[in-house]
Structures are given as C-alpha cells and as structure tokens.
Amino acid sequence: MQIDLSVQDVTKKFEEFTAVDTVSFEVNQGDFFSILGPSGCGKTTLLRMIAGFTEPTAGTIHIRGLDMAGIAPNKRPVNLIFQQLALFPMMSVEENIAFGLHRRREKKAAIRKKVDAILQRVDLPGFGEKKVDQLSGGQKQRVAIARCLVLNPTVLLLDEPLGALDLKLREQMKVELKKLQNNVGTTFIYITHDQSEAMVMSDHVAVMNEGRFEQVDTPQNLYNKPKTPFVARFVGENNSWSGTIHQLGETHMEIRTDEGLIFKTKATQQFRPAQGVDLFLRPEAMVIQPDPALTELNRFEVVVSSILFDGANSQLLVNPLDSKKELIVALPQNRQYDYIEEGDKIEVGWDKNSGICFPQK
Amino acid sequence: MKISGRHSIQWTLVFFLTPVILWLFLLIVLPHIDLLFMSFRTEDDSGRMLWSLGNYMRFFSEPIYWLTFVRTAIYSILVTFLTFVIALPVAFYISKVTAPRFQVFLTLLLLLPFWVSELVRVYGWMILLRESGVINHFLLKLGILDRPIEMLYNDVTMIMGLVYTSMLFMVVPLIGVLDSLDDSLIEAAYDLGAGMWSILFKIIIPHAVPGIVSGSIVVFMLTLGNYLTPNLMGGKNSLWFTEQIYNQFIASFNWNQGSAFGFLLLILSSLVIWVGLRLTNQKLTRVVK
Numbered sequence: 001m002q003i004d005l006s007v008q009d010v011t012k013k014f015e016e017f018t019a020v021d022t023v024s025f026e027v028n029q030g031d032f033f034s035i036l037g038p039s040g041c042g043k044t045t046l047l048r049m050i051a052g053f054t055e056p057t058a059g060t061i062h063i064r065g066l067d068m069a070g071i072a073p074n075k076r077p078v079n080l081i082f083q084q085l086a087l088f089p090m091m092s093v094e095e096n097i098a099f100g101l102h103r104r105r106e107k108k109a110a111i112r113k114k115v116d117a118i119l120q121r122v123d124l125p126g127f128g129e130k131k132v133d134q135l136s137g138g139q140k141q142r143v144a145i146a147r148c149l150v151l152n153p154t155v156l157l158l159d160e161p162l163g164a165l166d167l168k169l170r171e172q173m174k175v176e177l178k179k180l181q182n183n184v185g186t187t188f189i190y191i192t193h194d195q196s197e198a199m200v201m202s203d204h205v206a207v208m209n210e211g212r213f214e215q216v217d218t219p220q221n222l223y224n225k226p227k228t229p230f231v232a233r234f235v236g237e238n239n240s241w242s243g244t245i246h247q248l249g250e251t252h253m254e255i256r257t258d259e260g261l262i263f264k265t266k267a268t269q270q271f272r273p274a275q276g277v278d279l280f281l282r283p284e285a286m287v288i289q290p291d292p293a294l295t296e297l298n299r300f301e302v303v304v305s306s307i308l309f310d311g312a313n314s315q316l317l318v319n320p321l322d323s324k325k326e327l328i329v330a331l332p333q334n335r336q337y338d339y340i341e342e343g344d345k346i347e348v349g350w351d352k353n354s355g356i357c358f359p360q361k
Numbered sequence: 362m363k364i365s366g367r368h369s370i371q372w373t374l375v376f377f378l379t380p381v382i383l384w385l386f387l388l389i390v391l392p393h394i395d396l397l398f399m400s401f402r403t404e405d406d407s408g409r410m411l412w413s414l415g416n417y418m419r420f421f422s423e424p425i426y427w428l429t430f431v432r433t434a435i436y437s438i439l440v441t442f443l444t445f446v447i448a449l450p451v452a453f454y455i456s457k458v459t460a461p462r463f464q465v466f467l468t469l470l471l472l473l474p475f476w477v478s479e480l481v482r483v484y485g486w487m488i489l490l491r492e493s494g495v496i497n498h499f500l501l502k503l504g505i506l507d508r509p510i511e512m513l514y515n516d517v518t519m520i521m522g523l524v525y526t527s528m529l530f531m532v533v534p535l536i537g538v539l540d541s542l543d544d545s546l547i548e549a550a551y552d553l554g555a556g557m558w559s560i561l562f563k564i565i566i567p568h569a570v571p572g573i574v575s576g577s578i579v580v581f582m583l584t585l586g587n588y589l590t591p592n593l594m595g596g597k598n599s600l601w602f603t604e605q606i607y608n609q610f611i612a613s614f615n616w617n618q619g620s621a622f623g624f625l626l627l628i629l630s631s632l633v634i635w636v637g638l639r640l641t642n643q644k645l646t647r648v649v650k
Contacts, residue, residue, distance in 0.1 A: 051552060074554045086549035090567040099563070100553035151553065 002029040002064070004187040005050065005155050010059030012045050019045040021211035022059070027155070027189060027204075032181050034198035035191045037208035038234070043191045046208075047157050050189065051080040064154055074103070079148035080157040084164065085140055087132045093119075093143050094128035100151045118150040122180070137165050141173060149184060158190045162197060174200050195235050199223070207231050229358045232280040239286075239327045241279045242360065248273045252352055255279060259323045263298045265355040276360035281350060283315060284330035288337055290349035297349035302327065304344045316340065318348070400620035416621035426605060426622070433602035434629055436516075437584040440523045441577050444531045447524065448576070452535035453565070457544065468536065475529055483593045486522055487513060514596030522594040523584050530583060531576040538572025539565070574643045578634055585630050602626055 005027040012020040019042040052073035122142040199219040226232040243257035302318035314331040403415040490512040497509040591601035609619030
C-alpha cells in the first residue's frame with residue numbers, strides 16, 4: 001500500500017518551548033487518520049507544518065515520497081480546512097470553490113464542470129450563486145470541504161472543523177464526513193480534542209500529549225489496550241486506583257489499593273514485587289450485583305451517591321464503603337436495575353481481565 | 362412626578378442635537394448661502410450689482426482658471442492613489458506582521474508628526490530640499506553633485522509633500538479594516554495555491570474596500586482643499602485651485618468671483634466622490650461607519 005504522508009522525527013521549538021517533540025508516523029493512502037489530544041498538545045503546530053505554514057526545527061516531512069522542506073503552502077499537494085473554515089466572504093460559493101482552480105489557470109469550462117460536480121458530491125447542488133453568509137453552519141462546512149477536495153489534494157488536513165457546530169449537527173457531520181471520505185478515497189488527517197469524533201471517523205488515531213505521540217493505533221485498540229496511563233485516562237472514561245503490588249503471579253497479580261481493597265488483575269507488562277501501580281477500569285467493566293456463582297470476580301461494596309440518567313449512557317456515581325473515592329459504574333437501561341436508588345448499598349464486581357495496570361512513575 | 366420615557370428621550374435628543382444643528386447652520390449653511398448669492402452677482406460697468414452668470418462664464422472662458430481646476434482634480438486623484446499605494450503595505454505591516462505590542466508603538470510613530478502643524482512640517486521639507494538645504498549639502502560633500510540643484514518648487518516635490526501630509530488619513534482606516542480581516546482567510550488563499558498578488562487582489566483589497574474608500578474620500582478632500590503645501594512647495598507653474606480662490610478673495614478683492622470658484626470646487630469634490638462610490642459599488646453610509 002502506498003504511503004501518502006511520512007513524518008520522521010519532526011520537532012518544532014518556539015524559543016524555549018518545544019511544541020512538537022520528535023514525532024514520527026506514516027499514513028497510508030486512503031486512510032482516515034486522526035490526531036487526538038488536549039488543547040495545547042501541539043497538534044495544530046504539527047498540522048501547520050504538514051501544510052507548510054511553519055517549518056519544522058528538525059525532522060522531515062515527505063508527501064508521496066517528495067521531501068516538503070522549503071516548499072511553500074501554495075505549492076504543496078495538501079489542503080487545509082481551517083477551524084473557522086475561512087470561506088471568503090467577498091465571494092459566492094462557486095467563486096470560493098473555483099478559487100484554487102483559477103490559481104492553477106484551468107480553463108473556464110473545466111472549472112465550471114468541476115465546481116458543479118463537487119457541489120453535487122457534497123450534496124449542495126444549485127448553491128453556487130449563494131453568498132457565504134446565506135449558508136447554515138453545516139452547509140459552510142461542506143463548502144469548505146468542497147473547496148479543498150475540488151483541487152484533488154494528496155492529503156486533506158482538517159483542523160477541528162466541527163468545533164463550531166452545535167451538538168446535533170456535529171453528530172450528523174461526523175457520519176457525513178466519514179461517508180464522504182469513503183466515497184472520495186482521499187487521505188484525511190483530522191485533528192481534534194474530541195475523542196468521540198476521532199473514534200467514530202478514524203481508521204487510525206494518534207493520541208498526542210505535550211508534543212509527543214503517546215500511541216498510534218486503531219480506535220478499538222486505543223480503548224481496549226491503552227499503552228500509557230495518559231491514553232487510558234484521555235480516551236473514554238476510566239476509573240483509576242493507585243496501589244501497590246501485593247502478590248505477583250505469572251499472568252496475574254494481586255494489588256492492594258490505597259483504600260485497602262484487594263484486586264486480582266492481569267499483569268500486562270513486567271512488574272516488580274511491591275511496585276506502585278495505577279489500575280484503570282472502564283465504567284462498563286463493572287457489573288452491578290453480580291451472580292454469586294461467578295467466583296472469579298473482584299467484588300466490593302459501594303454506596304450509590306447519585307444516578308446520572310442519560311439514556312443509553314446512564315451511569316451511577318458510587319463510593320466504596322468507608323471511602324470518599326468516587327467511581328463511575330455504567331448503568332444498563334434494561335430495566336433490571338430500576339430498583340437502585342441514591343444511598344443504596346450495592347455490590348459491584350469486575351473480571352480480572354478487564355482492568356489494566358501501569359507502573360507508577 | 363414621573364416623566365414618561367419617550368419625553369425624556371426627546372429632551373436629550375434636543376439637548377445634544379441643538380449645538381450640532383446650530384454649528385452646522387451658522388457656520389456652514391448660512392455662509393454658504395451668502396456665498397452662493399454672491400457667486401451669482403457681478404458689477405456692471407457703472408458699478409451696480411446685478412444678478413448674472415458672469416462669474417461662472419469667466420471660469421470657462423479663461424483657460425488659466427479651468428486648466429488649474431482640471432490640474433488640481435487630476436493631481437488630487439493621483440495623490441490619493443499614491444497615498445493608497447504607500448499606505449497599504451504600511452497598514453498591512455502594522456496590522457498583520459508586527460507583534461501586537463509594537464502595533465500601538467508604530468501607530469504612535471505615524472501619528473507623531475501630526476502633532477506638529479502642517480506649516481512647520483512643510484518648512485521641514487523645505488529645509489531638507491532647498492538649494493542650500495541638507496540633502497544638497499550631503500550630495501555635494503559626497504561628490505555626487507558638483508553643483509547644488511533646486512529640488513523645491515516643482516510638481517514632483519509638491520505631490521510628495523501632499524502624499525506625506527495625507528498618509529495618516531489613509532493608514533488609520535486601512536489598519537482598522539485590515540484588523541478585521543481574519544488571518545486564516547489569507548492562509549486559506551495561500552493554501553489553495555494563491556501567490557502574493559492573487560492574495561492581494563482577491564482577498565486583501567476586496568476586504569479592505571470600505572476602508573480604502575473612506576480613506577480615499579478624506580485624503581482626496583484634504584488634498585483638493587489644501588492651500589499651504591501647494592503654495593509653499595509647488596512652483597509658479599504648480600498652481601492649485603485653492604490659490605485661485607485665494608487670489609480672487611484677497612488679491613483682487615473680487616468676492617463674487619471667489620465664491621463662484623469655491624462652489625465649483627465644492628461641486629467637483631462631490632462629483633468625484635460620487636463617481637468613486639459608484640465605481641467601487643459602495644454606499645456613503647457604509648463607508649463612513
């Protein structure tokens with residue numbers, strides 16, 4: 001498979017501050033690749049280096065094998081969709097989309113044809129004459145995408161383009177964007193701080209923190225097999241305990257949490273006896289009032305402090321007995337647990353294979 | 362006692378509007394009405410005042426008058442254009458290139474010369490440019506010239522002086538309008554393959570049109586009505602129309618002729634601005650905002 005974008009050991013320093021720190025990755029042709037990270041992690045800087053607006057302090061960027069060093073943004077085979085979309089307000093939709101084609105000095109008839117075709121593709125036929133400020137948020141979005149796609153870029157860069165939309169529209173655009181990418185087959189590089197956007201749309205996600213890539217993986221692996229504590233905390237919701245290793249076995253180990261609970265869990269990497277560890281457990285990994293027949297479960301009693309009803313995402317906030325620690329437990333809406341009320345004492349249990357441990361630093 | 366809302370609003374309106382209306386009426390409208398009457402009156406052979414179009418006719422029959430008039434108009438347009446060409450990069454640099462903390466400093470630097478009166482600034486230029494002036498002195502010292510040359514009293518120097526005098530009035534509205542231009546629009550154009558000139562003509566100038574037009578109106582009017590700079594820096598052949606008006610009022614004591622010239626200048630400036638607004642497809646109400 002062809003590699004569209006290859007980033008090798010790219011570093012960007014602003015005086016003393018290192019925004020991007022020796023990042024390397026490759027993106028295959030046709031991939032939907034997301035860079036996920038909290039604001040200020042350097043993801044926008046990385047994107048701007050790929051687009052050509054800033055030059056890396058060190059490292060190389062290759063697009064389809066061509067070294068991009070010293071090549072200006074207007075000469076690169078990539079296009080960027082800006083956070084604020086940056087549609088030209090002084091032009092109509094059609095002029096916006098034709099802007100790049102005119103710069104390439106293509107023939108008028110050809111431009112017209114391409115603009116019409118791309119408007120069809122993004123589901124805005126007949127919108128060419130409209131002014132930019134006559135469009136709704138979602139329509140602007142699609143014009144911005146059309147304006148870049150019409151140039152047939154090797155790689156399309158997207159800088160949190162859904163950030164300004166309201167929730168409902170954002171959910172809808174997520175699906176649309178994914179479909180569009182499937183249809184056109186262009187390589188997308190999408191940066192966002194919203195993990196759900198990254199998970200839903202991407203083939204591969206890079207989790208970025210403080211200028212470095214923590215993990216590059218499929219969304220499923222990021223969620224189920226996080227490689228660092230940061231990924232475990234940042235991707236999806238997680239409960240965490242800190243504790244020490246009580247008994248170290250071959251595949252499993254027993255840890256004692258700081259609150260005094262004893263849990264059996266998988267040893268996914270090399271640990272030393274009595275080492276400090278952080279244990280992460282997904283809210284849905286905990287079973288409420290588990291069947292007594294399941295003897296292998298880690299079980300403990302908790303007090304329900306509140307019920308957060310949110311349809312399919314409903315959760316219980318609970319405190320383990322005699323503890324202030326707050327845990328999140330998923331509450332399936334199958335009417336089985338309707339009897340639970342605030343202040344109730346319930347038992348929860350989890351399988352020893354569903355937690356994940358990292359050594360403490 | 363309770364005063365109804367509508368009443369109190371009307372009172373404040375009257376309170377604030379009265380000085381403005383008085384000022385406009387007493388100092389602008391009333392003298393102009395008088396000037397208008399005067400411009401239509403001439404003395405006949407026996408010294409009696411009569412209604413006539415003679416003052417205006419004389420303007421068209423004497424080539425020196427209407428030639429000065431056309432020259433003034435064309436040079437004012439030229440000065441406005443040159444001011445724009447110089448001011449745009451300056452404004453762009455201040456609003457987009459420099460760090461925000463230097464913006465205020467640079468704007469102040471631009472403003473500083475305007476704390477000194479125009480007269481003093483023009484004399485400054487004269488000290489630099491005259492035959493025994495600073496520039497000639499250095500050029501002679503460096504051996505570039507073997508004989509001092511007179512750089513004052515020609516059209517080029519006069520236009521330079523007028524551009525210099527007008528700069529601020531173009532730069533300030535341009536900075537305002539460029540500040541409102543989102544940087545990402547420039548970057549987006551760059552990203553879509555545009556070069557420097559495409560960005561300038563397709564993005565920056567179309568966005569800046571309201572500022573360009575309002576700056577141009579101010580610069581044009583100030584230049585057209587300028588008396589000092591053309592008088593001091595221009596030569597005998599660089600006659601400005603305001604000098605014609607001055608001559609009529611002060612030198613010839615012909616107030617009637619002077620009034621007619623004054624009105625012709627007023628019509629000229631209104632006409633040029635109207636044409637300018639039509640050409641750029643702008644409305645005066647939008648531009649002055």
